[in-house]
Structures are given as structure tokens and as C-alpha cells.
Amino acid sequence: MRCKSLETTKAKHNKGLWSPEEDEKLRNYIMNHGHGSWSSLPINAGLKRNGKSCRLRWINYLRPGLKRGTFTIQEEETILTLHGMLGNKWSQIAQHLPGRTDNEIKNYWHSYLKKRTVEIVNFEDKKRTDTFLNNSTCEAVSSASSLNSSENTEGSLQDADQLVARRSNLPKVLFADWLSLDQFQYQEFSNSSQLTYAKETTGSNTTYQNSFPNEHSVQSNISPGSLSNDSYGNMISQAELKCEDQNMDTELLEFISEDNMCFDFGMNNLMFI
DNA sequence: AACCTAGCCAACCGCATGCTC
């Protein structure tokens, strides 16, 4: 019975690559009538495909506004950042890349970016090992007092661990267009899973509460001239790491003002997401 | 020229979820 059913399905529906004629039929139908119910679309459009196949073809290939071709550096960075935050949530990642499909991003990840990430991890491991070895050498020749100092942690394995840990738990920062705090403090994104901000000013201090549904909630207390608070500090850390990643001098990182919390990398800028 | 291999990418498949009755 099951075999018969499968055979019938096979006989009914084409499989494999879409022909230009099929594309044309699907495009024309959806442009004129909308897709409506995907399951009934193939019959109405005169296609020997199943609804799933039509949907996939439309979403991944025929839909207007799709961006074809190679990914830009900024798109790559966005994918890497979001993948670090979201994991294999390709559809969610795709929401941040207009014109790109989840399938395209997924393929790009598996064919290219995954390798790049491995390289970065290897780089971190090497750095960690080097740091450890350097530190061991220093320890051998230095006095015990330096070991007893809790503040003297520069170059230590603990620092290397913290660096790796910090990188894997980075705040949700994306590199995008210039935005001042005033621009995004009340910004709400279309996707409910994204960030919203609330601002509270008490005297000379301004508190920004940014909430990440189901995940982090970071509060930043920003007072004029202060660089040391929570996510604000983390933003700078992230920016420094970003410069490292791109072999850029961290001095390129330019703090503009407390009122316009923007960073200039020479090629990218920062915003919270 | 023939074969092999690796990479890319479109498409398929199975599962999860949401909706309707």
C-alpha cells in the first residue's frame, strides 16, 4: 500500500531541478494571484510539483528582491556574529540579511564560514598556548611576588581563558550603520525576539536597560566620562576584538562622545541589536 | 582525454509547530 502510494506520488510530481518553463509558470501565477495555499498552488498553476517544492522554489529563487552573488564582508560578519548568538537558526539570521535566504546562508556557512570560524578558534588556541608558554617562562625568571599579586594577571592563562570566554559570550553587538544612542534608545525591531531599550536618567547618570528576551539582560550605567560600565565597557572590548580580528590597529577605534555612542573602525560602525 | 576529487548549491526529506475543526 505504502509503495503504491509513493509510486503514485512519484508519477504525479516532478522532482529535481526546475526548468525555466516551470519557473515562469510559478512566477506568473504568484505575481497574479499570490501564493495562497501552497498545497493547492501547483494544481492551479498547472505545475507537476508538490506545494512544498513550489514554496521552496519561490522563497529561495524566484521571490523578488533576492540578492544573488557573493556575500559582502559586512554580511559575513553579521552571519558570524549572529551565528555565535543564535546558533543554526538560519531563518532568524536571514531576517537580518535582506535579500538573502536561510538556505543560502546555511550553504554559505557550511561551505565557507565554518572553516573560517575554525581558523579563528585555532588562532585563539594558539594564542592561548603562546600566552601560557610566555607566562611560564616569565614565571621561571620572575620573583614570587608577581605571582602573588592578584592584579597582575596580564598575559596569564586566566586572561587567555577570559578572552576566549568573553568572545563566546559577547554582548549582542552588530556592525551596521551609524546610530547614536538617541536614535536607538527607543527603537523596537519588527521581530519580537529582538531587543528593546528603555532609558532612565537620574541626575548625571543615564541608565540604558536593554532586554534580550529569553537571554541576556544588560544594564549600563553611563555617566559622562565614564568608560567602565557593563555593556558600555563590553562594547569597547568587542570593538577591540573586532579590530584584532581584522588586524586593525585598535587606535582606529575612536570614541566620539558620551552622547553619541558611536565607534569608528574606519570601515564599520557599531550598534546594539 | 579520461578520470578523480572537492566544493558549491538547489532541492528534498523529516520533524516540529501552529491552526482548524
Added chain:
DNA sequence: TGAGCATGCGGTTGGCTAGGT
């Protein structure tokens, strides 16, 4: 409440192509 169906998502497959031997 649960069955049935439609849709969406992520993992996987398989065909095509370019480059190497």
C-alpha cells in the same frame, strides 16, 4: 482534547562543475 492538515525550518542529499592528476 486530539486528529488532520498546512507550513516552516534545519539537516542532508545529489547533481553539476572546476581543478588537479
